[in-house]
Amino acid sequence: MDNGAFYIAALSALILSVGVVFLLIVLNRRRQKDELDYALNLTLILVSVPLHKDKNAQNIDVKKIIGTMEQFYAALSEVKRESWFKGMFQRSSSLAFEISLHAIGEEIHFYVGVPRVYADIAEKQITSFVSGARVERVEDYNIFNPVGASAGSHLALSKSFYLPLKTYQSLEADPLNFITNAMSKLEFNGEGCAMQVLIKPNRGWQEEAKKIIWEMKGGKSFEEARQSESSNVFNFISEIIHPGDKKAEEEKKKMSQRSIDETTVKAIEQKISKTGFDVNIRLVASALTQTRAEAILSGLENAFPQFENPNLNSFTAHRVKDKRLQKFLYDFSFRNFNKSESMILNAEGITSV
Secondary structure (H helix, E strand, C coil), X not given: CCHHHHHHHHHHHHHHHHHHHHHHHHHHHHHHHHHHHHXXXXXXXXXXXXXXXXXXXXXXXXXXXXXXXXXXXXXXXXXXXXXXXXXXXXXXXXXXXXXXXXXXXXXXXXXXXXXXXXXXXXHHHHHHHCCCCEEEEXXXXXXXXXXXXXXXXXXXXXXXXXXXXXXXXXXXXXXXXXHHHHHCCCCCECCEEEEEEEEEEEXXXXXXXXXXXXXXXXXXXXXXXXXXXXXXXXXXXXXXXXXXXXXXXXXXXXXXXXXXCHHHXXXXXXXXXXXXXXXXXXXXXXXXXXXXXXXXXXXXXXXXXXHCECCCECEEEEEECHHHHHHHHHHHHHCCCCHHHCEEEEHHHHHHC
């Protein structure tokens, strides 16, 4: 290659590289603009639910409220696509549910965040599903100490999202009590914390789960069935190349003789029988010192071992540190959905949290 051709090739590569970088910058700025537009056009609704003073009556009320909230979540995904719900989840938008204790004050607050244009309908949905609920549109709140430190973590599932957590149906106490008890231990001024749950409907995950169940009923373990789903194309090609392979036939025979893991099959079937959502769960704490902020965050994280379903699934808390914390707190403040923090829960699982 002569020098002229070399310089042309080098220049072309440079122009292409600059073009790619420029395109990425444009796309990133557009994403940031979409996120900012969404956050600025979000309406925050304060939800108050009165409970009876009598202890027994309160327990009955709480159980009933949890059940009706599950119906509320399920209804979100069943609303016709051409209706208001379609607009709720355009682009990167999501519904936000939050429990918080402000940096100043001692009351625990419950919020729902929705796009402003759908606020009226969202309020009607909440009051129709939750009897006695009062809704009020409010300005955004602040949990951060202006001269202090912050800590944050997001929750993830310890195993595959096909496997269910323990839910309110099998918990003896109201699961919310563990979270509110952790919040109640904060100082009235200068300390704040919040749990944020962002949800987006997921309508495709059940079909894959059904294939896994079918494989498990053929004698495979859950892990074998899950891996089998990703290798089905390879197996199909192998069957064409080597029809009637004795080794494959022997393997199938062994599988048919193995006992079926009925417990796991039943658990997966129960989870996929209900509406599924892509979910972000964030925990954030703020205090005068970093040590105190992390201690508050630990208290919040300790509320989630109650959802461990032995031999099936549980929550794990992932602390966000250093430079990543700034982006995490930005996403928390602007209620941005992060795919890298996403997991799939069904309506019953979200309700329990």
